[in-house]
Amino acid sequence: xxxxxxxxxxxxxxxxxxxxxxxxxxxxxxxxxxxxxxxxxxxxxxxxxxxxxxxxxxxxxxxxxxxxxxxxxxxxxxxxxxxxxxxxxxxxxxxxxxxxxxxxxxxxxxxxxxxxxxxxxxxxxxxxxxxxxxxxxxxxxxxxxxxxxxxxxxx
Numbered sequence: 001x002x003x004x005x006x007x008x009x010x011x012x013x014x015x016x017x018x019x020x021x022x023x024x025x026x027x028x029x030x031x032x033x034x035x036x037x038x039x040x041x042x043x044x045x046x047x048x049x050x051x052x053x054x055x056x057x058x059x060x061x062x063x064x065x066x067x068x069x070x071x072x073x074x075x076x077x078x079x080x081x082x083x084x085x086x087x088x089x090x091x092x093x094x095x096x097x098x099x100x101x102x103x104x105x106x107x108x109x110x111x112x113x114x115x116x117x118x119x120x121x122x123x124x125x126x127x128x129x130x131x132x133x134x135x136x137x138x139x140x141x142x143x144x145x146x147x148x149x150x151x152x153x154x155x
Contacts, residue, residue: 010127011145013152015135017112019119022104024154025055026125029133030103033057037101040079043115044132045093051116052123052136053093060131070094084108086115124151 012026035041035057042056058077061070069089075081076094084107086095093114097105112118116137123135124145136142145151 009141009144011141011148011151012125012127012133013154014122014124014145015154016122017117017119018155020106021109021112021119022106023123023135025099025103025105025135026133026152026154027103029055029125029127030099032127033132034059035099037099037103039099040083040096041099041105042076043095043097043105043107045115046134046136051121051138052134053115054128054132054134056132064131066131084111086111122153 012029015024015026017023030037033055035055042058042061043053044056045053061067061077069092070077073087073089073094076087076096079096081087083097084095086093088094095107095111097107099105109119117123121137123137124142125133125135126141126145128134
């Protein structure tokens with residue numbers, strides 16, 4: 001169950017990166033951003049040194065400030081590089097992954113490492129902006145979320 005915390009932050013769920021490199025995305029977050037299973041999704045690192053990634057709604061990129069950035073990484077947006085292969089542009093990391101019917105993505109260990117996380121890490125899925133949602137392992141909201149009991153956990 002998603003929880004609204006102080007400062008209006010909206011937490012969807014905790015999810016653990018499994019030993020095989022798979023990671024379950026929050027059903028509620030996927031619904032809210034109109035992201036369907038059995039489709040390709042785009043992942044992007046944060047601007048700062050936050051460990052984790054954002055899941056972006058591809059259809060909203062063209063009309064956003066990120067459009068100029070994605071024009072420089074068309075191989076990600078057009079899915080012409082292998083799934084999970086990371087590309088760096090302007091200190092951000094980009095890749096795409098296939099979201100299976102059970103809401104799991106699978107990334108190579110090297111890509112997880114590039115996002116600053118490893119198997120066994122628990123990431124907090126939270127609302128970010130109109131383009132997508134974040135999955136973070138550290139940052140100012142992690143401690144706040146740890147204090148809440150009703151945030152769902154996927155393992």
